[in-house]
Amino acid sequence: MSKKRPVAVALAGALCLVTAACADSSTDQDGATGDKASAAAAKSGYPAILENCGVSEKFTKAPGRVVVMNGASVAEVSTLLSLGLGDRVVANQQSYGMSEVPGRAKAIKALPNGKVKLNDAYDIPREAMIGLRPDLVLSTTSYGFDEKNGFATRDQLKEVGAHTYVSPQGCDQDTSKMTVADSYTLLRDMGKIFNVRDRAEQLIAASEKHIAEISAKVKGEKQPKVMVLFSNMAMGGNDFSSVVAKGIYNDILAKAGGSNAFASASKTSFADLSKEKVAATDVDALVVIGYNDPNPAAYAKKLLKEFPQWPAAKNNTYVALSDSMYLGPSNDLAVEKIAKALHPDKF
8 A cells, every 4th residue: 555556566406306297207217216206295395386366386395585575565574474484585565664463563674675676656677576586476466467567477577487476366456355364365375385384374273263252252242333544545536545445354344343334435445535425424433554654543533533523533432553454464463453442341
């Protein structure tokens, strides 16, 4: 999400002992040896094959030179860090400047950025991308591989030995159907690519358990109407153009015992609303998402003062969040914080 959103961002042979192709070559001489090689391949986790947005990616080893494109997200870099894979990143362009996970923002800031000059879309242009010599490039949506926008395509990256990956729901750049389950898919896919499946499943299980515990506490309660928006951000022509209408945000709200006050305002992820429309809607609570905004809470307080007729203003009910409200490994933290704000008597 940008302040003025232009988006809306040869060593396989060394693994001869664990690849199916090498195993096949040994079966001519000794079938038992071929069986052992196949078993070794299964144990190693490679080859790992992913079907991703119509592209088949076959990994014969864990990537070691990963480039993370901006994509107005921290989903991919946060997922890598949560899996202990920060040392694989040679260039990261993702940052929200803050996080609900202690130490996460600092860890993201410490990653190398590749020292590249970004293009007008605030992301890595084709020539710079090729120069980074990646073996895996991660993009939030297919936009990051669109040649028309000056990016390296998936085919061009394949020609220089780089795998590519588009995150869940990003194939057609429409994230309106995204849910928390997509965050788990991203974790599982990275677990498969880097052969850290057990770690990915542990994170997923812990998140599911945490969310289930929170949801159980607010089950059956009246669902307050919540306005979710990004602070100090313009993405359209109206006064309120960064208001969330659909997507993972709504799934998180539902799990926290709330509902989106503007769910019907748009068929896409965001609604471009007038001040009059916002003023005429009952808002029981605010969730303000800070994207490189050092004080989203101040923006929330400003809105509550601007619309004193809202129940949210009368009760001073708001939550300031960042990365936990979007695709990524920490959605359970958003569920908890929102649930506590909406249903304080249940905690």
